Amino acid sequence: MRTTFASWRGRLLAVTMSLLALCLLPAPAARAAGSIESYALTGAINADGTLALTETITFGGGAPATFVQRFATVMRADDDLEYHYRITDLKATSGGQALPVQTAQDGAFLVVTVPTQGLSAPVELTYVVTGASRLEQTGETTISWRGLQGIAEPVSQFTAELTTPGMIKLVDCEAGPAATPGACTFYGGGTHEHPTPFFSDGPRGADEIVALTVRFPQGVVAANADVRQLWTLRRAFALNPLTLGVSLAVLALGGLVLWLLHRRVGTDAGAAGEPRRVAEFHPVGEGALQFRVLDGVRPGHVGTVVDERVDPIDITATVLDLAVRGHLRIEELPREDAFAGTEWTFARRPGGDDLAEFERVLLDAVAPVQGEPVRVANLAAAVGTVIGDVQAALYDDVVARGWFAHRPDRTRGAWALIGWLTLGVAALSLVLLAAFTGLGLIGLALLLVGLGTLWVSQEMPARTAKGVALVNGLGLLRAELHGQRTELVSAGAHYEGLSAVLPYAVVLGGADRWTAAIVAADGDAEADPEALPWYHAPGDWHLANLPHSLRNFLTTVQGTLFSR
Numbered sequence: 001m002r003t004t005f006a007s008w009r010g011r012l013l014a015v016t017m018s019l020l021a022l023c024l025l026p027a028p029a030a031r032a033a034g035s036i037e038s039y040a041l042t043g044a045i046n047a048d049g050t051l052a053l054t055e056t057i058t059f060g061g062g063a064p065a066t067f068v069q070r071f072a073t074v075m076r077a078d079d080d081l082e083y084h085y086r087i088t089d090l091k092a093t094s095g096g097q098a099l100p101v102q103t104a105q106d107g108a109f110l111v112v113t114v115p116t117q118g119l120s121a122p123v124e125l126t127y128v129v130t131g132a133s134r135l136e137q138t139g140e141t142t143i144s145w146r147g148l149q150g151i152a153e154p155v156s157q158f159t160a161e162l163t164t165p166g167m168i169k170l171v172d173c174e175a176g177p178a179a180t181p182g183a184c185t186f187y188g189g190g191t192h193e194h195p196t197p198f199f200s201d202g203p204r205g206a207d208e209i210v211a212l213t214v215r216f217p218q219g220v221v222a223a224n225a226d227v228r229q230l231w232t233l234r235r236a237f238a239l240n241p242l243t244l245g246v247s248l249a250v251l252a253l254g255g256l257v258l259w260l261l262h263r264r265v266g267t268d269a270g271a272a273g274e275p276r277r278v279a280e281f282h283p284v285g286e287g288a289l290q291f292r293v294l295d296g297v298r299p300g301h302v303g304t305v306v307d308e309r310v311d312p313i314d315i316t317a318t319v320l321d322l323a324v325r326g327h328l329r330i331e332e333l334p335r336e337d338a339f340a341g342t343e344w345t346f347a348r349r350p351g352g353d354d355l356a357e358f359e360r361v362l363l364d365a366v367a368p369v370q371g372e373p374v375r376v377a378n379l380a381a382a383v384g385t386v387i388g389d390v391q392a393a394l395y396d397d398v399v400a401r402g403w404f405a406h407r408p409d410r411t412r413g414a415w416a417l418i419g420w421l422t423l424g425v426a427a428l429s430l431v432l433l434a435a436f437t438g439l440g441l442i443g444l445a446l447l448l449v450g451l452g453t454l455w456v457s458q459e460m461p462a463r464t465a466k467g468v469a470l471v472n473g474l475g476l477l478r479a480e481l482h483g484q485r486t487e488l489v490s491a492g493a494h495y496e497g498l499s500a501v502l503p504y505a506v507v508l509g510g511a512d513r514w515t516a517a518i519v520a521a522d523g524d525a526e527a528d529p530e531a532l533p534w535y536h537a538p539g540d541w542h543l544a545n546l547p548h549s550l551r552n553f554l555t556t557v558q559g560t561l562f563s564r
Contacts, residue, residue: 035060041147041160041199045214049133049224051145051162055125060156063116067123070150074108080235084226085131095121109150134225139218140169147199148210149178157202158210164196170215175201178209189214231435238438247445254449258456265415266460268468275472278302279504281484289488291500297470299503300358304398305470306507308408308461310391312561313507315383316554318362321503323534327351327359328367332537332549333375342552345373358393361386376553379560387561403467411461419454426450474508481510486517495521495532506554515547 037060043053057067075083092099092114102113116123132145147160158175173184189197197214204210229235237243278297281289299321303314323330329347348367355363365386366374374382383390395407427450430443463471481504489497498518505511522528522543529541537549 036151036153036155038157038159039148039151039155041158042162044163045143045165045221047165047221049130049141049143049222051129051132051143053127053129053147056122057125058122059116059119063119063123064153065115065117067114067116067125068152069112069125070106071110071112072108072146072149073105073110076230080230080232082228082230083131083134084228085129086226087127087129089126089128091126093124093126094119099123101125130224131226133221133223134227135223136215141216141218141221141223142170143212143214143216143221145212146209147212148175148201148204148208150207152206154206155202155204155208158200158204160197160199160210160212162197162212162214164214164216164220166216166220167195168197168214169217170213171197172213173199173201173210174213175204175210176208178207181209181211184210235438236434237440237444239441243439243441246439247441250442250445251448254445254452258449258452262456262459266456266462268463269465270468274469275476276466276469277473278470278477281480281489287488289484289497291489291497293500296354296356298356298359299507300356300394301398301401301403302474302504303507304394304408305403305463305467306474308404308463309412310394310409312558314394315362315387315390315561316557317503317506318359319366319557320506320554322351322359322363324499324503325351325353326533327355327363329533330535330553331373332535332541332553334538342549342556344376344553344556347373356393356397358390358397361393362390365390376556376560379557383561398467401466402464403470404461405464406461408461412458415457415460416454419450419457422453423447423450477504478508478510481505481508482513486513487520490517490521499532499534502550511550511554512547515550518546519543 036057038056038058040056040058041053042056043051045051071085071087073085073087075085077083087110090101090103090112092101094116099114099116104111104113112125114123114125129145133141133143136142148155148158168190171187171189173187174181175184176182184199184201186200187198188194197212199210199212201210277294279291279293282292284290299317300310300314303317304310319328320330322328326349328349331345331347333343333345335342346367348363348369362383365383366379368374391409395409398404399407426443426446429446430440433443434440481501486498489501495518498514498521501514502511505514518532522531525542527540528543529537529539531543532546535546535550537545541549
C-alpha cells in the first residue's frame with residue numbers, strides 16, 4: 001500500500017495538534033507537605049459508654065515533621081454545665097511500627113504530638129474516650145464526640161464508621177467552625193442495610209470540627225458523662241415559679257412574725273387618762289406667767305422618754321438645766337486672739353434643790369468640788385469615765401418613775417442580739433443556697449427578714465401607760481414653747497423665769513425664741529457679763545450676744561460628747 005504526500009501531511013498535522021493539546025492542559029496541583037488527604041475514624045461504642053477509636057491519617061505531599069492534635073477535654077454547655085472528658089491508652093503506629101506519643105495538658109485541651117518525619121505510610125492514632133455518654137431525661141443515652149478536632153491543617157476527606165452494642169435510635173452529624181457548625185455532607189445508620197452509624201464530610205478547613213452524635217434506646221449503653229454544674233449568678237439566683245413563690249412566702253411570713261412581735265413587745269401601752277403635764281405656765285398676777293416644772297421631770301427625762309434613748313442632747317440640756325437651777329455656772333472665757341475659738345469652763349455653785357442620781361454624777365464630773373475647773377475642750381475626758389453611769393442612772397430613773405417597764409437600752413440590746421443572730425443565720429443561708437443550689441433568691445428573702453429583725457430591734461422598747469401619758473403631755477408643752485407669749489413670762493420675773501424654760505426648749509424645740517426673749521428683757525445698752533447668774537462672760541459681753549453664745553455652747557458640747 002502506498003502512502004501519498006497528502007496522507008502524510010494529515011498524519012503530521014494530527015500529531016502536532018495532539019502534542020499542542022497536551023502542552024496546554026493544566027498540570028495536576030501538587031499537595032503541600034503535611035496536608036491531610038484523608039482522615040478515617042473507626043472504632044466501637046462500648047456498652048459501658050466508652051469509645052475505642054482509631055484515627056487513620058493519610059498525608060498528601062509527604063508527612064510533616066510532627067503531627068499535633070488538640071483534644072478538648074472540657075466543653076461548656078449553654079445551660080451552665082461543663083462536660084469533662086478523659087482520653088487514655090494513646091498509641092500511634094505507622095506501617096506496623098510503633099511511634100512515640102507525647103501528651104501535655106494545655107488548659108482545657110490535651111495536646112498530642114507524634115513525630116512523623118519521613119513517614120510514607122498513614123499514621124494510626126488509637127485512644128479511649130470516657131465521658132462522652134450522657135443520660136437523657138427520657139432514659140435514652142446519647143454519645144457525643146468530636147471525631148475531627150484540633151488539627152491545624154485542612155482535611156480533604158473525613159469518614160467515620162463505628163460499631164455499636166445494639167440498635168441505635170438516632171444519628172446526627174455537624175461540621176464546620178466549632179462556634180457555628182452546620183450539617184455534615186452525608187451520614188446515616190440504624191437501618192437494615194446500614195445498622196451501624198457512618199459519617200462522611202469534607203473538605204474541612206484548619207481547626208474545623210466534625211461532631212458525631214449517636215443515641216441509643218434505654219439500657220443499651222451506660223452513661224459515664226462527667227458533668228459539672230458551674231456557679232453563675234443566673235444559676236445561683238434562678239428566677240422561676242418555685243423560687244419566686246417561696247421567696248414571697250418567706251417575706252410575707254417573716255414580715256407577719258416581725259409585726260406580731262413588735263405589736264406584742266414593742267408597742268406602747270394605751271394612755272391612762274388625760275395627758276400628763278410636765279410643766280405649765282402658771283398665772284402669778286395680772287398679765288404675768290411663771291414657768292413651773294411639775295413632779296421634778298427634768299430635760300434629761302424628757303429627751304429619754306421621747307426617743308427612748310439617752311442622747312448627747314439630753315446630757316447637754318441637763319448641764320444647762322443644772323446651771324439654770326443654780327448648781328453650776330457656765331463661764332465663757334476671753335479669747336486669746338481674734339482667731340481663737342470660744343472656750344468655756346464650769347464653776348460649782350451650791351444649788352437650791354435635790355438632784356437625781358444621774359444629775360449628781362454628771363455634776364461631779366463637769367464641776368468637781370475640788371480640783372481644776374473643767375473646760376469644754378476637756379469635757380470628753382472628764383465625762384467619758386462616767387457617761388455610762390449617767391446613762392444607766394437615767395435609764396433606771398425612767399423605769400423607777402413607771403414610764404418604761406424595762407430599761408430601753410437593755411431591751412434594745414437583747415433584741416439587737418436576736419437581730420444580729422437572725423441576720424447572721426440568714427447571711428449564711430444565702431451563701432450556702434447561692435453557692436450550692438439555685439435557691440439564692442430565697443436566701444435574699446431570708447436576708448431581708450434578718451435586716452428587718454435588726455431594724456425592728458431598735459423599736460422594741462415600749463412605754464407604759466404612764467409613759468404614753470407623759471409623751472402626750474410633752475406634746476402640749478412643745479406647743480406652748482412654740483406659741484406662748486414670751487413677754488408675759490418675763491414680766492416681773494426678770495431673767496430667771498425665761499431662763500427656766502431654756503433647757504426644756506433645747507430638747508423640745510423653740511430655744512431661739514426664748515433666748516430672744518431674754519435679750520428683749522434687757523432694758524439698757526450696758527455690758528452684761530454677769531447679768532445671768534448661770535452664764536458669765538467677758539467684760540464686753542452683752543445680753544444681745546446670748547443667742548450666739550448659747551447656740552455655740554450647745555453645739556460645741558454636743559459635738560464633744562458625740563466625738564467621745
